[in-house]
Amino acid sequence: MKVTIGLLGCGTVGAGVVELTRRRAGRIADMTGVRPVIKHILVRDEQKPRGVVLEGERLTTRPEDVLDDPEVRVVIETIGGIEPARTFILRALRAGKHVVTANKDLIALHGEEIFDAAEAAQAEVFFEAAVGGAIPLIRPLKGCLTSNEITDLKGIINGTTNYILSKMTETGAGFDEVLREAQELGYAESDPTSDVDGLDAARKLTILASIAFHTRVRLDEVRVHGIRSITAADVAYANDLGCVIKLLAVGRERDGALQLEVRPTLVPKAHPLASVSDAFNALFVRGDAAGDLMFFGRGAGSMPTASAVVGDLIEVMQHLRMGITETRGSNRLPKKQVHANQGPAGRYYIRLTALDRPGVFAKIAGVFGQAGVSMESVLQKRVKGEDAQIVIVTHAVSQGELAAAIQGLKDLGSVPSIDNVLPVEELEGEGPVLEDVMDDVVRTHPELS
Numbered sequence: 001m002k003v004t005i006g007l008l009g010c011g012t013v014g015a016g017v018v019e020l021t022r023r024r025a026g027r028i029a030d031m032t033g034v035r036p037v038i039k040h041i042l043v044r045d046e047q048k049p050r051g052v053v054l055e056g057e058r059l060t061t062r063p064e065d066v067l068d069d070p071e072v073r074v075v076i077e078t079i080g081g082i083e084p085a086r087t088f089i090l091r092a093l094r095a096g097k098h099v100v101t102a103n104k105d106l107i108a109l110h111g112e113e114i115f116d117a118a119e120a121a122q123a124e125v126f127f128e129a130a131v132g133g134a135i136p137l138i139r140p141l142k143g144c145l146t147s148n149e150i151t152d153l154k155g156i157i158n159g160t161t162n163y164i165l166s167k168m169t170e171t172g173a174g175f176d177e178v179l180r181e182a183q184e185l186g187y188a189e190s191d192p193t194s195d196v197d198g199l200d201a202a203r204k205l206t207i208l209a210s211i212a213f214h215t216r217v218r219l220d221e222v223r224v225h226g227i228r229s230i231t232a233a234d235v236a237y238a239n240d241l242g243c244v245i246k247l248l249a250v251g252r253e254r255d256g257a258l259q260l261e262v263r264p265t266l267v268p269k270a271h272p273l274a275s276v277s278d279a280f281n282a283l284f285v286r287g288d289a290a291g292d293l294m295f296f297g298r299g300a301g302s303m304p305t306a307s308a309v310v311g312d313l314i315e316v317m318q319h320l321r322m323g324i325t326e327t328r329g330s331n332r333l334p335k336k337q338v339h340a341n342q343g344p345a346g347r348y349y350i351r352l353t354a355l356d357r358p359g360v361f362a363k364i365a366g367v368f369g370q371a372g373v374s375m376e377s378v379l380q381k382r383v384k385g386e387d388a389q390i391v392i393v394t395h396a397v398s399q400g401e402l403a404a405a406i407q408g409l410k411d412l413g414s415v416p417s418i419d420n421v422l423p424v425e426e427l428e429g430e431g432p433v434l435e436d437v438m439d440d441v442v443r444t445h446p447e448l449s
């Protein structure tokens with residue numbers, strides 16, 4: 001017996017899905033009793049070279065060839081973006097076809113509509129590839145960990161920005177050059193501003209937080225800062241301070257309210273997240289029963305993402321064989337409060353340009369003192385002419401104290417620009433105590449130390 005599949009899109013991910021489905025067809029047939037056959041592949045341009053040699057699969061530019069073919073039982077969507085992917089998925093679901101998608105934009109923004117359509121049609125939607133590429137995150141959060149109250153999510157969930165920041169740190173290469181490399185490697189979104197401006201990570205955090213905190217988080221509830229403001233100078237200063245810069249996504253639940261943020265952060269080199277480089281992703285999860293967990297793997301790229309998509313496909317096929325359909329709809333989740341502007345207290349890195357004149361530094365120190373912010377370390381480098389570049393790392397401060405210090409600097413007259421303000425991650429702190437996880441691993445597996 002075979003199950004006929006329609007594939008929407010044959011770019012980086014779609015080509016990987018064709019290749020891996022073909023490679024594993026025999027095993028899938030052994031496991032599920034049914035053989036997956038990709039019949040149609042929808043693309044925009046049939047003449048374009050594909051990253052995979054097509055055998056029996058037929059390329060088409062007509063959506064109806066896939067969506068109106070009654071033989072197609074499963075539609076895999078790898079087009080990306082909102083439209084026409086949304087319309088195609090809704091059409092497929094309404095026709096009773098099961099859907100597997102890698103599309104985080106769509107799940108983050110239109111998840112409710114899609115899950116409700118799936119429930120109404122008694123069809124399934126799977127989206128493991130939408131977050132973390134190859135790393136299983138959705139299934140563990142939805143399944144294995146549902147008995148937990150999850151309080152913390154923290155990690156690197158965008159491969160492109162991690163690739164850019166890693167290469168800037170390792171080779172001193174410029175931003176634009178490394179972004180081009182990330183695009184050539186197939187890591188970046190078709191519009192890479194989503195990656196660079198932190199939106200891709202914010203969409204993924206929206207999905208993860210909705211599942212982990214049993215609620216429905218809206219994208220506009222995530223505070224988002226991208227990496228566009230990070231310069232080679234920040235990377236070099238961070239290095240001088242014993243840190244690397246990473247784009248961290250953080251979700252916390254405290255007293256029933258959520259804090260959600262995506263932000264470039266100075267991470268001490270001894271911190272486990274500091275060594276997550278290239279397009280790798282890592283996520284720490286803290287649950288009340290499970291304790292701290294760490295997920296790590298390739299967060300982007302053709303075959304890593306195809307691994308997750310084909311994993312979903314296999315689950316759909318198992319369900320087809322067993323004659324079961326799992327649908328959940330979206331409306332049963334309570335809405336939780338989100339504190340939009342209350343990040344936690346912590347240390348901050350501040351890079352500013354000041355007039356290089358006697359007494360200016362004393363004035364800056366005075367502003368910090370008045371705002372109740374004490375300085376942990378100061379780096380000062382002469383730039384050019386009358387200006388000096390000063391980098392200050394604060395001791396732990398509240399958001400209010402930080403805002404007061406920044407306003408005081410702006411009012412001073414001798415600080416022409418505040419060039420960057422970034423949080424500094426603690427080795428121990430409110431979030432998962434990462435080195436405890438590592439200590440536990442080493443204690444229980446001394447051979448790994």
Ligand SMILES: NC(=O)C1=CN([C@@H]2O[C@H](COP(=O)(O)OP(=O)(O)OC[C@H]3O[C@@H](n4cnc5c(N)ncnc54)[C@H](OP(=O)(O)O)[C@@H]3O)[C@@H](O)[C@H]2O)C=CC1
Binds near residue numbers: 008043046079133190
């Ligand atoms: N790249 C990655 O590492 C990862 C990507 N994802 C997600 O997977 C999805 C696909 O990403 P990726 O493969 O990188 O994207 P690509 O841009 O490489 O591929 C998109 C494919 O969709 C086709 N397509 C686009 N618009 C249309 C349309 N209007 N009608 C028909 N076909 C269309 C394109 O056709 P044509 O080739 O003819 O132009 C192309 O084959 C996105 O949702 C992305 O966020 C998730 C995890 C990782």
Ligand SMILES: N[C@@H](CC=O)C(=O)O
Binds near residue numbers: 130160189
């Ligand atoms: N553009 C994304 C691709 C995977 O989701 C990323 O860089 O992480």
